[in-house]
Amino acid sequence: MRNSDSFHTIIIGAGSGGLTVAVGLANLGKHVAVIEALHVGGDCTNVGCVPSKTLIHQAEVRGAADTAGALAEVRRKRDALREKETLEFGAVPNLNLIFGQARLLSQSKVSVALLEGGERMLTAEHIVIATGVRPRRVPIPGLAEARMLTNETIFELAEPPLHLAILGGGVIGMEMAFAFRKLGSRVSAVTTASWVMDKFIPEVADALTPALYQREIATYVYARAESYDAANQTLFIQQDSKQIGLDGVDYVLVAIGRERNIEELGLEVARVQFTPREGIATDSYGRTNVPGISAIGDVTATSAFTHSANAQGRRVAQRSAFPWLPTRAPEPFYPSATFSDPEVATAGMSQQQIAGRYHPKLVKRIRIDLPTQTDRGYTDDVQQGFIMVDTVRLTGKLLSVTIVGPRASEMISLFTLAIQEGISLYTLYRVVYPYPMFSSGIQKVADIFLRETLTGLRRELGTVRATCRPSRRAAAVRSAGATSQPIPHSESHVAR
Amino acid sequence: MRNSDSFHTIIIGAGSGGLTVAVGLANLGKHVAVIEALHVGGDCTNVGCVPSKTLIHQAEVRGAADTAGALAEVRRKRDALREKETLEFGAVPNLNLIFGQARLLSQSKVSVALLEGGERMLTAEHIVIATGVRPRRVPIPGLAEARMLTNETIFELAEPPLHLAILGGGVIGMEMAFAFRKLGSRVSAVTTASWVMDKFIPEVADALTPALYQREIATYVYARAESYDAANQTLFIQQDSKQIGLDGVDYVLVAIGRERNIEELGLEVARVQFTPREGIATDSYGRTNVPGISAIGDVTATSAFTHSANAQGRRVAQRSAFPWLPTRAPEPFYPSATFSDPEVATAGMSQQQIAGRYHPKLVKRIRIDLPTQTDRGYTDDVQQGFIMVDTVRLTGKLLSVTIVGPRASEMISLFTLAIQEGISLYTLYRVVYPYPMFSSGIQKVADIFLRETLTGLRRELGTVRATCRPSRRAAAVRSAGATSQPIPHSESHVAR
Numbered sequence: 003m004r005n006s007d008s009f010h011t012i013i014i015g016a017g018s019g020g021l022t023v024a025v026g027l028a029n030l031g032k033h034v035a036v037i038e039a040l041h042v043g044g045d046c047t048n049v050g051c052v053p054s055k056t057l058i059h060q061a062e063v064r065g066a067a068d069t070a071g072a073l074a075e076v077r078r079k080r081d082a083l084r085e086k087e088t089l090e091f092g093a094v095p096n097l098n099l100i101f102g103q104a105r106l107l108s109q110s111k112v113s114v115a116l117l118e119g120g121e122r123m124l125t126a127e128h129i130v131i132a133t134g135v136r137p138r139r140v141p142i143p144g145l146a147e148a149r150m151l152t153n154e155t156i157f158e159l160a161e162p163p164l165h166l167a168i169l170g171g172g173v174i175g176m177e178m179a180f181a182f183r184k185l186g187s188r189v190s191a192v193t194t195a196s197w198v199m200d201k202f203i204p205e206v207a208d209a210l211t212p213a214l215y216q217r218e219i220a221t222y223v224y225a226r227a228e229s230y231d232a233a234n235q236t237l238f239i240q241q242d243s244k245q246i247g248l249d250g251v252d253y254v255l256v257a258i259g260r261e262r263n264i265e266e267l268g269l270e271v272a273r274v275q276f277t278p279r280e281g282i283a284t285d286s287y288g289r290t291n292v293p294g295i296s297a298i299g300d301v302t303a304t305s306a307f308t309h310s311a312n313a314q315g316r317r318v319a320q321r322s323a324f325p326w327l328p329t330r331a332p333e334p335f336y337p338s339a340t341f342s343d344p345e346v347a348t349a350g351m352s353q354q355q356i357a358g359r360y361h362p363k364l365v366k367r368i369r370i371d372l373p374t375q376t377d378r379g380y381t382d383d384v385q386q387g388f389i390m391v392d393t394v395r396l397t398g399k400l401l402s403v404t405i406v407g408p409r410a411s412e413m414i415s416l417f418t419l420a421i422q423e424g425i426s427l428y429t430l431y432r433v434v435y436p437y438p439m440f441s442s443g444i445q446k447v448a449d450i451f452l453r454e455t456l457t458g459l460r461r462e463l464g465t466v467r468a469t470c471r472p473s474r475r476a477a478a479v480r481s482a483g484a485t486s487q488p489i490p491h492s493e494s495h496v497a498r
Numbered sequence: 499m500r501n502s503d504s505f506h507t508i509i510i511g512a513g514s515g516g517l518t519v520a521v522g523l524a525n526l527g528k529h530v531a532v533i534e535a536l537h538v539g540g541d542c543t544n545v546g547c548v549p550s551k552t553l554i555h556q557a558e559v560r561g562a563a564d565t566a567g568a569l570a571e572v573r574r575k576r577d578a579l580r581e582k583e584t585l586e587f588g589a590v591p592n593l594n595l596i597f598g599q600a601r602l603l604s605q606s607k608v609s610v611a612l613l614e615g616g617e618r619m620l621t622a623e624h625i626v627i628a629t630g631v632r633p634r635r636v637p638i639p640g641l642a643e644a645r646m647l648t649n650e651t652i653f654e655l656a657e658p659p660l661h662l663a664i665l666g667g668g669v670i671g672m673e674m675a676f677a678f679r680k681l682g683s684r685v686s687a688v689t690t691a692s693w694v695m696d697k698f699i700p701e702v703a704d705a706l707t708p709a710l711y712q713r714e715i716a717t718y719v720y721a722r723a724e725s726y727d728a729a730n731q732t733l734f735i736q737q738d739s740k741q742i743g744l745d746g747v748d749y750v751l752v753a754i755g756r757e758r759n760i761e762e763l764g765l766e767v768a769r770v771q772f773t774p775r776e777g778i779a780t781d782s783y784g785r786t787n788v789p790g791i792s793a794i795g796d797v798t799a800t801s802a803f804t805h806s807a808n809a810q811g812r813r814v815a816q817r818s819a820f821p822w823l824p825t826r827a828p829e830p831f832y833p834s835a836t837f838s839d840p841e842v843a844t845a846g847m848s849q850q851q852i853a854g855r856y857h858p859k860l861v862k863r864i865r866i867d868l869p870t871q872t873d874r875g876y877t878d879d880v881q882q883g884f885i886m887v888d889t890v891r892l893t894g895k896l897l898s899v900t901i902v903g904p905r906a907s908e909m910i911s912l913f914t915l916a917i918q919e920g921i922s923l924y925t926l927y928r929v930v931y932p933y934p935m936f937s938s939g940i941q942k943v944a945d946i947f948l949r950e951t952l953t954g955l956r957r958e959l960g961t962v963r964a965t966c967r968p969s970r971r972a973a974a975v976r977s978a979g980a981t982s983q984p985i986p987h988s989e990s991h992v993a994r
Contacts, residue, residue, distance in 0.1 A: 018933075018991040018992055021992040022992055025992060043991075043992075046933070046991040047991065051873070051877075051933060051934050051991065052873065052876075052877055052934070052991075055873075055874065055877040055878070055934055056877040056878075059877055059878045059879065079876065079877065083876065087992070091992075307932070307933065308933040308934070308991045309930050309931060309932055309933040309938075310930065312930075312933065312991065312992070313930045334930055336930055337930060337931070337932045338932060339932035339933075339935060347932065377547070377548065377551075378551065380548075380575065380579065381547075381548055381551040381552040381555055381575065382551070382552075382555045383555065383559075409905050409908045411932055411935050412905045412908045412909050412935055412936060412937055413908050413911075414932060415909075415912050415929065415931050415932070415935075415937045415940070416911050416912040416915055418929055418930065418931070419912055419915065419916070419921070419925075419926070419929050420915070422925075422928065422929055423919075423921065423925065425915070425919065429915075429918075429919065430915070432918065433911065433914055433915050433918055434805050434806065434808075434809045434830055434832055434833060434914065435805060435833070435911050435914070436803070436805055436833045436834060436835035436843065436907055436910060436911070437514075437542070437547060437803060437804040437805040437808065437835075438547050438548070438551055438804070439835060439907050439908055439911075440908060441908055441911045442805075444911070495514040495539075495542040495543065495547065495548075495804045495808065496514055496517040496518055496521060496539075496583070496587075496808070
């Protein structure tokens with residue numbers, strides 16, 4: 003059977019990014035086709051945020067008491083959401099959901115090998131590639147396929163592993179380490195990096211390491227899996243030059259990164275530029291080098307989250323529906339949130355981005371510790387956590403924020419807003435934060451900045467003078483003088 | 499023994515507000531005296547935030563397993579902090595901590611009946627009254643003093659009550675109801691109001707009531723305590739016209755409000771204006787009618803929190819130290835946070851303040867429910883909670899925000915910042931919130947506002963035209979047009 007159809011936009015991939023474009027355009031009356039090779043909802047609903055956050059919640063409330071129930075609940079919630087979304091998106095007017103494998107034939111033509119059999123040819127003015135990623139795998143000699151897990155298979159477990167070895171100390175690795183430990187598994191985390199969460203500043207690992215230790219999650223850095231002895235259920239890892247046997251390992255979770263789904267798409271035929279390492283190259287509005295073809299979400303270089311895929315999808319839909327609107331705005335710095343225990347959240351630039359734009363002496367780092375410098379840390383026995391802010395000297399402009407601690411993922415959005423709107427620490431100083439919350443730590447950060455800036459004005463001016471051009475210096479001085487002189491202030495219920 | 503001494507500022511009351519002024523001025527080199535009749539740290543450290551939040555945390559982590567340990571830990575933390583603060587503030591250079599009962603003799607003279615005996619006469623250029631409040635009591639015939647608790651005595655309990663009756667459905671009542679229920683007490687809440695948390699919009703009670711019910715906390719509205727039968731341990735309450743006997747009640751917590759500590763201060767002698775109902779009258783910089791005498795914190799009309807006492811203290815210290823700075827800024831709208839389960843947090847104006855400033859048709863209310871309209875509500879089985887925003891039609895200016903739900907107290911500060919800086923829902927729409935957090939509900943609120951405003955622009959314009967002056971209307975229209983047209987967007991990982 004061969005069918006042909008013409009659309010305003012064809013979207014390849016029904017994950018968070020693709021569906022965002024599809025629904026946005028369909029609601030505006032555009033005729034769209036969404037091609038999905040597996041499940042509606044993409045990683046988020048099926049193998050990502052939804053099952054992982056359900057598991058983390060279940061592990062928190064049920065602990066080791068009802069582990070099979072916890073894992074069954076994860077699947078029940080995931081399946082119910084998947085079914086709901088499949089029905090809902092299938093029923094959106096103007097939106098055609100097509101299950102099959104898509105392949106570009108040109109900049110306006112897509113063939114779909116239908117899951118139900120047969121092929122279908124589609125044409126459109128716009129094509130959006132949103133095929134996402136899959137987990138990167140690594141062979142471990144001796145380890146059977148059934149014993150090797152990824153985020154695509156771990157939520158299928160009927161019971162937690164007895165001893166779960168996790169390869170990779172990143173977001174997925176850390177989230178699963180804490181969750182399965184709470185469910186009663188013995189957990190060992192193995193990373194080739196020099197610390198866990200190595201995509202973040204090392205202070206994150208400094209705060210997570212004691213938390214891992216307290217929960218008896220064994221962590222091996224500079225280490226890699228070598229082989230598995232199935233008879234003795236032992237995973238051998240190499241750390242520096244010594245071999246370590248992790249005994250009783252019944253499952254290995256591989257969480258060492260992702261690979262982009264770009265191979266079977268016909269990108270070469272359509273002449274879309276990409277690299278295996280960076281994915282499909284786009285500008286800040288998702289445009290590839292080929293007119294009419296866009297790419298969003300994890301298949302591109304700049305997204306690694308549901309919320310960034312989502313934000314990119316909005317930009318593409320907006321540009322597609324309203325092509326006369328300006329499209330010069332740079333892509334925002336996406337926040338991140340990791341649901342380890344404690345949580346880790348970030349906003350703003352990476353350290354590399356800061357280094358590329360600011361003289362190191364212009365950047366002032368302020369850190370407060372939640373356990374000792376917030377009263378809520380005291381009442382709630384918080385063991386680890388901090389708020390760390392990189393700011394521009396004198397101006398108090400926010401560059402980068404990292405929060406580790408309870409509720410970090412909820413606290414971060416104030417900083418995302420501040421960074422987006424150019425709100426400085428002088429302004430955050432004037433906000434009244436409800437006592438006794440962790441957010442009073444934000445007050446403390448602003449207090450420290452103001453105190454050190456105003457009491458050390460001559461020194462700060464000297465530092466800035468040594469590094470920047472006259473015009474920027476003048477702006478910095480104006481900015482510092484614009485705020486009425488403050489009273490130094492403390493972390494606690496008393497302002498000191 | 500009679501001593502006499504002269505200071506830059508005398509502060510009466512070593513609570514959060516008073517100490518904020520004292521430390522602020524002392525650090526600036528001013529010679530200050532702080533007079534305290536009981537404990538350094540005031541309500542916050544001794545009978546308020548610190549013991550209550552410690553109890554709430556202990557109840558959460560220990561539950562009914564180790565109740566004596568939980569209560570002992572509350573006292574241990576409180577005592578340790580009190581001791582630390584007493585030592586620290588006693589050691590601040592330029593700060594003289596004097597224990598005794600203060601009485602104004604004139605606008606610059608204070609006598610102190612020292613706790614150690616004797617009297618001391620102090621003079622100063624400035625006097626700051628920060629004497630706070632005490633719990634209001636109500637006699638209950640038949641109930642012995644030892645069985646009647648307030649926030650000043652409840653943390654002294656060695657074990658949780660078997661059946662705790664709480665009079666008052668406000669912040670203290672609700673926080674203690676959930677905490678003691680988790681510790682295993684039977685809890686009955688009795689309020690004369692028509693709903694619990696009646697200082698807030700009724701939707702708060704609508705969300706808390708099922709939570710109270712699920713936890714089996716009996717709630718009686720329109721009800722008052724009548725008498726106590728000690729022999730049968732029964733508290734009789736009157737609800738409408740019927741009498742109800744609450745059996746097995748061993749303790750009654752009276753949490754029906756506060757009374758300001760103004761009686762023994764010599765306010766009449768110094769001619770400081772006050773009313774028993776509103777406390778000491780001040781302007782937005784804490785100035786009373788008497789030059790040189792200020793008042794801050796709960797003894798005034800506008801503060802009821804540690805963070806508001808703190809903010810007022812900063813303003814007074816700033817004005818006192820830098821008298822040439824302008825003092826025309828109005829007092830901010832203080833946020834609130836209540837640590838019931840779910841939490842309740844508010845920012846912005848009260849409904850009365852909105853009604854006094856805006857035509858009702860100009861105000862647009864947007865509400866999203868956390869359980870059904872955020873994916874985190876779904877994964878985490880959130881049962882109750884919402885974000886409700888009152889905004890100005892067309893402009894999206896934020897007037898008032900109420901959040902009920904997990905982490906509400908941490909989410910609220912983004913809105914406090916937005917309200918302070920005049921940031922509208924158009925701007926909050928552009929923020930990328932980490933998925934899947936409750937703060938994506940903020941995105942949803944902004945989405946709804948934009949969708950309804952832009953798709954119903956004619957209707958919204960008509961509504962505004964009917965209510966406001968041309969100049970304001972023009973500003974509203976300009977503001978609505980200033981944002982590039984958005985794509986309607988949803989609560990979930992898909993923007994729809």
